[in-house]
Each structure stands twice: as C-alpha cells, then as structure tokens.
Amino acid sequence: MDLFLQQLFGGLATGAIYASIALAVVMIYQAIDHFNFAQGEMAMFSTFIAWQLLDWGFPYWAAFFACIVISFLGGVAIERIVFKPIHNAPVLSHIIVFIALFSIFNSVAGFIWDYTIKAYPSPFPSETPFETTLIGMHQLGMIAIVLAMLGAIYVFFRFTSVGLAMRAAAANPVSARLVGVSVDWMLALGWGLAAAIGAVAGMLIAPIVFLEPNMMLGILLYGFAGAVVGGLTSPGGAVVGGFLVGVIENLASLVPFIGSELKLTVALVLIVGVLLVRPFGLFGRVVVNRV
C-alpha cells in the first residue's frame, strides 16, 4: 500500500511535467490546428535563456518573467519569419519545418551552452510544510502553477474576444477573415502564447530533470500523449490527460511483467487505446458536420 501511494504521488509529480507540456501542445493546436514537433526544443531553449539570465545575476522571478516575454516574442517571430512564406504549403511541408526547427534549436543550444547537465533552481522552498516524503514541494508548486495556467487559458479562450478569434482563425481561417479577424496575427499570437507556456513548463521541469539540450526528447512524447488522451481541443482535458499518463505509467511499473522496462510502450498502448474508443480524446469535443 505504501508503495502504491508512493507511485501514485510519483505519478502525479511526473504527470505535472506532462501536463505542462500538454498544455503548450493544446495551445498551439488551437492556433494552428496542428502539433508543433519542435515544441519541446523551444521550451528547452527558453529555459536556457532563463538559465543564462540567472547566470548573469538576475533574480529568479525577474529571469522567469523576462524569459516568458522573450519566448513570447520569439514564438511570434518564428511564425512571422519562418512560416509566413509557406502558409499555403501542404501540411507535410510544415511538419518538415517543425523538424528543421527541432534540429536547429537542439544543435544551437548544445553549441552555446554545451551538453552537460545544469542544475536549475526551483522557486519553491525545499522543505514541505507537512511531514511527507510522498511528494516534494517543487512538485506541489508545479501542479499549482499548471492549474493556474490552465485557469488563465480557460478564461482567455472562453471570455476574451481575442481568444475566441484565435479559435475561429484556427478552425476556419476563411470565415475568420470575413468577420474581420487578422488570421495571420492570430497565428503569430498562438505561436507566442504556446512558446510562453512552453517556457513556463521548461522552467518548472528543469529543476526535476536537469537542464540540457536533450531534456525534452522523452518528455514531448508523453506530453503529446497527455494532450491526445485528454482531447486536443480541451486545455482542461490535456492537463487531466497529462496527469493520467503520469499516474498510469507509474502504476504500470508495479505490474510485474511490465516493470519499468516497458513504460514507454504503456504510453503507446494508452494513446492508441484511448483513440480507438474515443477518437477525439476523453474530453475533446466530437465534431459533427451536418450538410
């Protein structure tokens, strides 16, 4: 029982990692109707920027918010510079550019900051207020921040006209233009927001897994899994999905023949399984078009 609890909470802690990335994945999906395979690398790069700021002597929160702003602008710039010329190209061309961005960010980060791991500070105290070793203070704080981001995103999409316009631009760009939405800038805004969320995720993940150029390689897949399991159209679903993937993966390691050797395979089976039963994820909306 003790072990079960340990793994459950451990799963929640890892789940928070996946959830934060899943949130960024959903954000960009809302904007461009697509995955960004370079998402993890962008988050990693943002975290390096924050690390660099800290190294130059910035206080934690100054670096934190500066990094968010820089990442936002960077995201906007990527859309405006790299993707603008290929707006009308087929989807696969976009995927190739995602792959290109992936290798560029990974390589440049390694070139500037090299590949040895770096400790990244946590903004939270190291002591938990209550007597438990089940979950650390950083993990708790991370869960809180993820939920806060989720709330902010919910409000943004639900109650602001820009949020609404963003969803409209992604779902039906032609119609969106006809109601006066500048689709191009919505795309750029989506990129910026996704980059900013990714930056927060990166800065929260780095204290746990350590900062290095390849830190997101494994995490991104789980983040995708969380987003898909929860439903790509639902930020809340993505967060729940992220936690679910973390918990199930950890609990699966208790099953004797799976052990920790097949954790990744468990994630695979989970993705395919959920999609077979609910093609739009657990919380995703089913889109029905009547003619």
Place this chain on the structure above:
Amino acid sequence: MPTRNPADMLQIAGIEMVSWRRIWLVAGLVIAIALPFLFEGFTVFQLTRALIYAIAILGLNLLTGFNGQFSLGHSAFFAIGAYTTAIMMDRWEVAYYWTILPAAAVCFVAGFLFGLPALRLEGLYLALATFALATATPQILKYEPVAKFTGGVQGLDVFPDDSPVSFLSNDQWWYYFTLVVALIAFLVAWNLVRGRTGRAMIAIRDNPIASKTMGINTALYKSLTFGVSAAFTGVAGALEAIVIQFVAPDSFTFLLAVSFLVGLVVGGIGSIPGAIFGGLFILLIPNWADQISQGLSWAIYGLFLIGAVYVMPAGAAGLVRLVTMRLAKKPSG
C-alpha cells in the same frame, strides 16, 4: 495547393511529358549501372544505402502520398525487416537472398495489423500513434523475452556471403543486388499505383466518403496499403541489415522515421521517382552539414530543410515536373 496528383499533371502536359519521362528513365538507368565503376568502394556503399532509403521512402510514399495516411513510425517496419533478415541468417543460417521476401511478408503482416486500429485514426492522431510506435521500437527490441532472438542491446552480427562474381567487389555486388531489388520495388509500386488498386487508394485519399459510396472497401484498402507500405520499408530494412552487416536497437530510433518523412517530402509526395532523390538527400545532406560545421551540423541540416521546403514546395519531383513542363512547352509555343 500545387500539383498534388502527378497523373493530372501528365495529362496537362500531354504526350511530350511521356517521352521526357522515358528519356529520364533510360538515362537514369544507364547512370545507375555505370556508377559503381566510377567511384571507389566507400562511395558505392553510400549509394547503396541511398537506394535502400529510397525503397523505404517509396513504401512510405505509397501510404502517405497515394493513400493520405501519415506515418512517423516507419522506422519500426524498417527494424522488423532488418531483424527478420538478421535473425534468419543468425539463427538458421539462411542465405541472405532468401530473407528478402520473408522480411517483406513479415512486415506486410505487421503493417496490416497496425493498420487495422489505425483505421480509426486520422491525420494528426495517426501521426502521433505511429510516432509512439517509432519511439517504443528500440525499447521493445531490448525487452527481455524477445532479446534472445534480437540479441538485445548488443545487436546481431550478420555475415552475408562474399560477391559471387569475380570481377565485382563486395561493394559493387551489394550495389547491384540492391539496385535489382529497388528496380523490382519501383516497378511493383508503379503498377500498383496505376492499376485498379492504385485508383482506389487515390480515391480514398482524395475523398474518403465518396469512395465509400462508390463501393470501395475503404477499411480493407487502407489496411492493405499500410501492409504494402510496411512491406516495402521492410525490404529496405532487410537490405540495410545485409549491407551494414549489423543490427541493433539503437539503429532504429524515431530519428530514422523522421528521416524517411524528410526524404518523402523533399523528394516529392506522391511521386515515385522522387523517392530516389529523397534517399540521396537524407544520406548526403547530413554529411555535408557535418563537413560545414561539426558542432552545428544539425542546425545546418535544419536550414537545408527549410530551404528545401521554400525552394521546392512540391519536392524535387515537383521541381522537375515544373522544369520539364516549361521545356516541353517551349517548342510548341
């Protein structure tokens, strides 16, 4: 969207296009046969690998280009093909040339089976499921119960016989062997795409609902295409095992699947000859990037990719089509 369907383009350009294509074909074949005598062993070895990648990309093309299903997981089928060959040669000492068809068969079954659940997935979701498959493949190959066959992390050495032709070196021999397999693969693909099956595949890609009402068994065709596509890629994997003479789980990471996708897009989606260009691209460009700067080789590769997408939005095949169309147009005015 520019030039989606090569068949349409052919009709637009008319007869001239066909004769141009014939010239390309003959010239290509002559060059392909002459190449091993123009270069030293290592380059021939590289060309062989480019051909192998071309076959793998061709397989992916059947699925994505002609049937509209995405896959980021073809490294898995490449691995299954490679391991089929390696295990047959390692355990039962089967001669290498007898392992190609079994590798294709095993991959066909694997692809078909994976294609069944994939039926319910579309676009992104399918891409993700296959991406997960690619990431899990090395892990599964190392898994204890299968490790006795796969050699686990250590991998398996493969010892194919030497060149049976006295005036051909091993490299030249492997090249011709691969070339023959590749020619067969391309011919099969060509006939498949232009026949009834191909029309059904393309119909499903362009309008799944309409093709259903036309009486095409979309589910069957989609799974079949998945199987056929996997079989092509599996043949490539088998050849790779023979030529590299070694298989290990780390050879088949998701980066390989990503490479295939890159080759597909750069070569030209829905273009059969484009696969050859794709194979050359994914083999040569990383090497060039590495020569330009070791530390930043991936970044340079990334820039190459973006450049390729900008310059050739419809892949190399699209570019060639555009150029030949211009050339064909000129004399007639």
Place this chain on the structure above:
Amino acid sequence: MSTYSKYLALAAAAALGGMVASQAIAADKMYGPGVTDTSIKIGHINPYSGPASAYGTIGKAIAAYFKKVNDEGGVNGRMIDLVSVDDGYSPPKTKEQARKLIESDGVLLIFQSLGTPTNSAIHTYMNKKEVPQLFVATGAAKWGDPQNFPWTMGWQPNYQTEGAIYANWLLKNHPDSKVAILFQNDDYGKDYLHGFEAALGDKAKTMIVAKESYEVTDPTIDSQVVALKASGADTFFNVTTPKFAAQAIKKVAEIGWKPIHLLNNVSASVSAVLKPAGLENSVGVITTQYHMDPTDPTWKDNAEMKEWNAWMDKYQPDGDKASSFNAYGYAVAQTMEQVLKQAGDNLTRENVMKEAANLRQFHAKLLLPGVEITTSPTDFFPIESMQMVRFNGTTWELFGDVVKAESS
C-alpha cells in the same frame, strides 16, 4: 621462454604472421596507410550530435591534445592528422563513417570510437579489414578479446571489473547489506550488473533485493528510485549516466532514503553530476576512480594537474575545466601518442597493434598515482586498477589501496 612461444603462437593465430618476418627489417621505415615521413593520419569517431552529444567534449579534448603534440614537433617528427567525424551515436552511421575514414580518407587506424552499440557495429568489419580499433571509449568487456578480435582494444577499466570491485568491497565491509540496483537498460548497465553479481557469487541471490532499469528516453527515474527504496534496501548501487545519476542522488535525498550509495565511475564527475544534484545530497557517495577529477581540490597543487591546466588555457580556452571529459581525453590521447612513439618508424597497422599490446606500466598524466597502463598480447585491458573514493561534501576522498581486479 614459454611466454615468448605463447606470444608467437598467438601472433600467428591472430593473423599477425607477417609481423615476425618484418621484424628483421624493423630498422627500415615501414608505413601503413595514412603514414608519410611527416604525418600520421588517425581516424576518430565521436557523437557530436544526437542523444549522446555530451561526449563530444572528449573529441574536442583529443583534438586539442594532438594539436599540442604537433606544436611540440609531433611524434618522432611526424604530425598527427586527426580526422574526427560525427556518428550521432547511431550504429549504421558509425559503420558508414568507419568506412569513410578507412577507405576514403585512408587513415592508419581508428582511435577512441565511442559507445558500445556503435563500436559493435564496426567490430567485425575492423577485424576483417585488419585495421586497429584502438582504445575504444566504452567499458564493455568484449573489447578485450585478442583471441577472436586481435584488432580491437579498450582502454578504461571495464564495467564488469568495476562492478566486481564494489561487490568485493561490500562482501568485505558490509556482508549483510541488502542491495537495490538501478541500471540503464542496455549492455553498459547490464555489464555492471553481471560483474557485480558474479563477484557476489552465491550471495547475490540473498543480497540483491531489488533491481530497476530505465531507458534513456525516460524523463525521470523517480518512480524507480521510489520502488527501490520500498524494497527495504540499505545499499544503493547506482548504475546510471550523468543526468540520471544526478536525478537519482537528488531523489534519494528527497525521499529521505539513506543507503550506502555506490555510484558507477561513469558519473563520478563533481561538476557534471554531484553539483547539479546538490553537493549536500552527495555526501557519502562512494565510487571508484582511475584518473583525477579536475574539480577535486585534492589535486590542486599536483604537477600533472598544473600541466593540464596550462594545456587547457592554451589549447581549449573556451573549454570547461570542470569537465572530467577533458581529463579523460587528455589521458587517452597520451596513450595513443605513446603507442605511436613506441612504433618508431615501423608504422604499419600490424606494428601499431603490436605496440598497443606492448605497453609496460605506462603512466599517462592525470591517471591516479599507482594506476598504470599495461598490456600484452593476451591482455587487451589497458587500465585495470582503480581506487575507491568517498565524497565528503567538497571533494572525493581516496580510501583503501589501488584495487586491481583481473579481467577474465
């Protein structure tokens, strides 16, 4: 006499037959591929990109070392022309690069190719081609097999040996301990495991209470550490690469587990592992070493360390002085230099291999005092001694003697 005849027999068996005859004219210049009167071309394969790119530092260090050698007049008057290529830690790519180096660039030998799966991919090829695959950067035991693979040689103590050292130490000092093991799910991890289990012998079954593995793609190893603690173990054998080692050290402290913590040498760097993990969390961690850690204050005034520092300043001004990879590359490159020196003007592949198997108590600078490199035609394990060290919060403290574990 008996050693000599054994040597002869082995040499013949290992297809080195031509060498005996050539010894008669050893005074003359004999060159293999890639060698001229003024230069020696050496191939080198390293992952500068991909998942193992952290090791790229070693390649840079080696290149910088040979630059120093060349600036000082080269080896016996010949400049070292190091052709260093990237394989991204992908076995087929390694094969491609090895072939390029040998067939296209025409190198004399391949030096320090890194990684077990990658070296496995070219193992047979190198031996069939009869090209030296020298001092590979991996500690798998299979690299010391002169009988079957006379052209391949390792360098660092092999993982099994090191595993055995920990096991013997436990048997002697904590015979009743309950051991939990975390290992990377590949042959690097499994080699450690085998060495450790074999040395424990019959007691392995009772002493090892839990084993957990992880994949390099796993984001964290938290759940494994939690499970290991739950097994009730009082000893933790940590067989992980730097990133996961740091995670494990941190996690062990976080969940309030206080085991005897045995850390494999792969992750013994103070700057790359213990510092990120938290120095306070690392107190008491035990590992083995065979070369000095540049960040360890113990060696601050050591002459060799001072020399290394001067070299870093001159040849790698941007390099990370805290990285033990820079120390490793420095030491292994000296070994290569020594072999070439010994070979004199007889720079054939056969003779280079013969001299590589003829190192007599060579002390590469930066190896721990008492750690020496010795090889023979039957012993392809250059470094076999290590010393156990314990971390005191700022530095590694040597304890016990230099331990030599004979490889089987």
Place this chain on the structure above:
Amino acid sequence: MATLLEVRNLEAFYGQTQALHGIDFSLEDGGITTLLGANGAGKTTTLRAICGMITTSGEVNFAGTPVMGRKTEDIVRQGIAHVPEGRGTFDRITTEENLRLGAYTRRDSAAVAEDMETVFSYFPRLRERRNQQAGTMSGGEQQMLAVGRALMLRPRLMLLDEPSFGLAPLIVQELFEILRTINREQNVSMLLVEQNASLALSLADHAYLLETGRVVMSGTSEEIASDESVRQAYLGY
C-alpha cells in the same frame, strides 16, 4: 440615392485561368442588387474579389473609398459583411460565440449585446440553440446563423452567396422574408448571388446578368425578369 459600391473593370484569376473579364456594376445605398448567371459565370468570384479574397485587378470603391488590394479583414472593417458560400460556420464553437465573432471588429460591447438581441428577434431559433455547438445545427439554422453573424458587424453592405442553397423551400421563403426585413429595418444594402433567379429577382431591385466572367445585361429587376431570353434561360417559363 447615393452609390454605395462601385465596381470598375474588375478582373480576377484562378492560377492561369481568367475568371472575370472586366466587370462593371454599382449598387445603391439601401438597395438590393442581385448577380445572376449560370454555374461558373463568375458570381461567387465577384463577391470574393470585392472582399479581397483572390488576386484581382480593377477598381472597387466602397462608400467613396477604394478598397481594392487591401486585406480581407480590413475591407470587412469598412462595413462589408460577407455571408460566404457554404455558410462558413465555425463548427466547434457555440452559436452565441459565432455571433460574438461577427462583432469581433467592434468595441462597443453594450451595442453588441443589443444587436445580439436583434438577431435573436429575427431568428428565434438561434436563441434556442445559443449554447449548442454550431456545427451540429441543421443547414437552415446554419444559414440563419451566417446571416446573423454578418448582421453583428452592423454592416452597410451584406454580400450573400447562394443563401438558398440546399435548403427546403419553406425555409428559403422564411429566410428571404427576413432578409427583406433586415434590408428595410437595418438599412443594410445587399449584393445577392443566387442560382434561383426568380427568387433573387423577387427580392432584389436591380439585377446584373453574368456570362463567362462578363456582364451581359443589367437593369431593374422588373426589366430583367421581363426579358425574353432571361426568362427562357434562367427563369424557365
């Protein structure tokens, strides 16, 4: 009456193919004008060209300002609401959110809320379905939503592309009644494209007849409706 929209020598291309060969027409403020013609005559293309959705050349003046060559979203901001072919519903969001999007360019939230009520008063069924996912509504309801969404812009001109397409005759009748009411009550001018010529002529006051990208005839609805050739070709009696 003043001229609201003036189109001079409008040309448009789809790739290499020219779809419009210099079209001229104008539309009076407060009026309803219809473009008639067979499939492929260039009706929809004309609407798209006005909104800057395709590459064009020529001159388009709206309320005295040239809008040719500007971005679609900027043209929309001038007060031109386009009810596109196929209704352009935002499937995944609710009816109410669809309507809110229609008012995206407006900042007067009080007036927007008022207009939402107005739309609901024209189309009570949209009020019933205000929280329903728009893509799940019937075709008629989606067409009403499209008109409602356009109305939320408080446009001076509404471009209607085949609003009757695919709808049951009863619904079409209802819809056209409402369009007439909107035209009168809200003073919204309309440019209507219709396959169903008699329906279009019953609503419009002016009509232009397009054939293969050219205007071949123009006049008041009565004039056009009484033309012999038009009657035979388009009205079918």
